[in-house]
Amino acid sequence: MGAKQRIYTAGVLYYTVLKIRTDFRKGRQEDVMERNDPRYQAYVEILKEELIPAMGCTEPIALAYAAAKAREVLGVLPDSVQLQVSGSIIKNVKSVIVPNTGHLKGMEAAVAAGIIAGSAEKELEVISEVSEEKKSAIRDYLQTVPITIEHTEQGHVFDIVVTERCGQDYARVRIADYHTNICRIEKNGTVLYEVPLLDETVQEDARADRSLLNMQDIWDFAETADLRDVADLLERQIRYNNAIAEEGLLGDYGANIGRVLLTTYGNDVSNRAKAKAAAGSDARMNGCELPVIINSGSGNQGITCSVPLIEYAKELHSGKEKLYRALIISNLVAIHEKTGIGTLSAYCGAVSAGAGAGAGIVYLCGDGYQAAIHTVVNALAIVSGIVCDGAKASCAAKIASSVDAALLGYNMYKCNQEFKGGDGIVMKDIETTIKGIGRLGKDGMRQTNEEIIRLMMS
Incomplete structure (x- = not known):
């Protein structure tokens, strides 16, 4: 085969491949998702649900969120706190610094920050605004208020229960399965809010x-x-x-x-x-x-x-x-x-x-x-x-x-x-x-x- 023939053959091959690719893409256009397609709407919602702001490692922040919510429900500063957490929460909180606490680490620091300085309505940005005065108050609270931790497994890999007490009163908040999923709020024996938790193998209906x-x-x-x-x-x-x-x-x-x-x-x-x-x-x-x-x-x-x-x-x-x-x-x-x-x-x-x-x-x-x-x-x-x-x-x-x-x-x-x-x-x-x-x-x-x-x- 001569040089001109080789060039001609290569050109034909190139344009044939290009046409195949173009035809394939045109064919794919027939399957483009329209806005009213359930997949399209689901993908947009998934991005909205997942791409949310958080300050600091999300497991200690989830602890701070639960603690801030329990403090809100209790209505006063608790004089004792009990944590019941799954092992994976312990694993993911143990070694990271909690932001806006003056470089404190661990579950107790996260909970104290949520109680003293947390704004529960901000969810995973719950401790995004903490004054120097409140940072000092967090340290004082840790030194004076007992915070106990219990490792419990209740069938959910992600599981946090925070119980805060003041005298005879208590408030309890549970977060399970994902970081902002408050599934139960209880005060003095009365359930104020509850959503059923599904088995982890079942798709979550709420999302x-x-x-x-x-x-x-x-x-x-x-x-x-x-x-x-x-x-x-x-x-x-x-x-x-x-x-x-x-x-x-x-x-x-x-x-x-x-x-x-x-x-x-x-x-x-x-x-x-x-x-x-x-x-x-x-x-x-x-x-x-x-x-x-x-x-x-x-x-x-x-x-x-x-x-x-x-x-x-x-x-x-x-x-x-x-x-x-x-x-x-x-x-x-x-x-x-x-x-x-x-x-x-x-x-x-x-x-x-x-x-x-x-x-x-x-x-x-x-x-x-x-x-x-x-x-x-x-x-x-x-x-x-x-x-x-x-x-x-x-x-x-x-x-x-x-x-x-x-x-x-x-x-x-x-x-x-x-x-x-x-x-x-x-x-x-x-x-x-x-x-x-x-x-x-x-x-x-x-x-x-x-x-x-x-x-x-x-």
Whole structure:
């Protein structure tokens, strides 16, 4: 074959492939979700429910929220407090600094902050405004009022019961299953408010149906959604989470993983993506008083889903619209993965969020759905062994590892490499793999979680 013939053949092949891709995309347009589609409405509601602000690690803040609500119901300052909490709450509160307390740690500090300075109507920003006078009062309260802690298991991995007493009066508040779910309020033997708790295997009726999430629909929704429905949520996520990431690099927080990464490995975009996400985590685990927008009940997961994409969008000059659509993918993929695992587990949530971030980065880089699902599968195959041993400084390093795995997973796809079905926990397709990861995180690692809690409490 001569040179001209080879050029002609290559040109025909190129335009044939281009036409196939164009026809495929046109075909997909027939399946675009309209606004009145239940999936479209569910996805918007899921983002509204999940992308909410929180100050500090969300488990101690949930304790502060419950304590503030009980104080509100009691009507006076309690002279004794009893906490009944599940092991996963102990695990995730033990080692983090509670913001706006003068660098106090632990469950007692979170509860005292909620009682003395909390505004229950602010939910996960319950202690976002604390004066110096009230910080001093929190310390005094801890020294003078008995706060007892009881480890109880009542069939819910996420479970908090706060009972506050003053003389013969008491108020009790229970939060279960997720961070703002007050399910019972009681005062002096009278139930003031109660909603039934479902078995953890049952979809929660009060929230949007997460069982509607799947990778193909997430991708289609992100590509075609009317951004007016979600732009304010995503803009707030960009603003809040980028701010705490930058503060993490400037300040001295935790193990300063972000600065270690930049000093050791340089300033290219892939390293900046890891470093800034890690820095945001280090800051919020170690007393920074800036809020974050969370994902799946976790600030660390919210940071991991967003900050790497912000860095890639800057590098690629992507523009706001493309970044918004990438963030839709990242956030919803992470929520989809986490739905089967549950709110708290021995399975590190940064892994799910990192894989979600990888899918969002694929979109920013101009690749399509196939690249995204291979990136997610590859990332999950690489780092699904990371355990959650509570909230603390090392979360930042786990975030960096998870984002790194996502970037490696994407580069594997670009080099025509992949982990195939049957390779360990990788299943025949993306949805089966995500379901398998859910089983691993929720059921398979239940005993692991209990052992981690025993180790931490010993």
